[in-house]
Amino acid sequence: MRLLLSPTSPFARKVHAVLLEKGLPFETVYLTPADATVSAANPLGKIPALLRDDDSALYDSALYDSAVIVQYLEAIAPTPAVFPADPLARIEVLRWEALCDGVCDATVLRMVEGRRVSEKQEPKWIAHQEGKMRAGLVAIEAELGGRTYAVGGAFSLADIAIVMTVGYVTLRAPELLAPHDALVRWAATHAERPSLAMTAPPAA
Ligand SMILES: N[C@@H](CCC(=O)N[C@@H](CS)C(=O)NCC(=O)O)C(=O)O
Structure with missing residues (x-):
């Protein structure tokens, strides 16, 4: 997986921290929201976006926004959980x-x-x-x-x-x-x- 992020984005930090908590393999790609890679991944042109490994087409496979990405990570790696079971x-x-x-x-x-x-x-x-x-x-x-x-x-x-x-x-x-x-x-x-x-x- 590749995480599109910037060093100051709080939303990217949230996703980055969850990736680290879960010990998932991922790469970080630092760029600004104005970068064409961001708009190719997220039509809203916002960071963060997550490029999944199962992609055949970049646009279709990217996930955004941070709350959605976190849910995805919890779904593919339930342990350690970042949400309670209840x-x-x-x-x-x-x-x-x-x-x-x-x-x-x-x-x-x-x-x-x-x-x-x-x-x-x-x-x-x-x-x-x-x-x-x-x-x-x-x-x-x-x-x-x-x-x-x-x-x-x-x-x-x-x-x-x-x-x-x-x-x-x-x-x-x-x-x-x-x-x-x-x-x-x-x-x-x-x-x-x-x-x-x-x-x-x-x-x-
Ligand atoms: N609700 C979005 C917010 C993302 C967001 O606002 N990201 C900022 C950087 S901190 C951004 O990319 N802004 C560029 C823009 O709005 O054009 C999320 O949680 O991912």
Whole structure:
């Protein structure tokens, strides 16, 4: 399998970490979303995409988005699992993933707007995205409470998603984490896990 990714993409980090957790054989292909290989694999032109080994045609065989790729990996390599067996606990993990993906989506949108020349930036749009980031971080910290793992007392995709989110906000908007010492400490502990340490984004 080949994973199309960039070093800073949080969504790619999620998939990369799951591949490492499962010990699956794969290659990494680092590129930007603008690369033609990405649009050939994913008509939406987004990273990550996964090129499976069973491909005869590149377009037909590529998988996206990160949540779909994670489900695929869990299906082909159920052990070690990144989802709990209990269906209702699985829903909780999926909700954590949605929450964390949403914070990362808002962080990407804020960053893209912030990179436009200052006269063209829309402060209301930036504030709107920041509002989602702040609310998401508050929810993540509050719901984690004093737990070691987000769901069911065991490591899961929810923990990967939280570390991914804290790592990406640290890269793009560290000031928004100032009120969240407890969350930052929680993430730092889990970020030492090999799959997460090996996929950490570069420093800003
Ligand atoms: N929901 C998608 C989001 C992927 C995404 O937004 N990737 C960004 C990089 S972090 C990207 O490729 N952006 C390029 C674009 O939107 O054109 C997923 O989970 O895979």
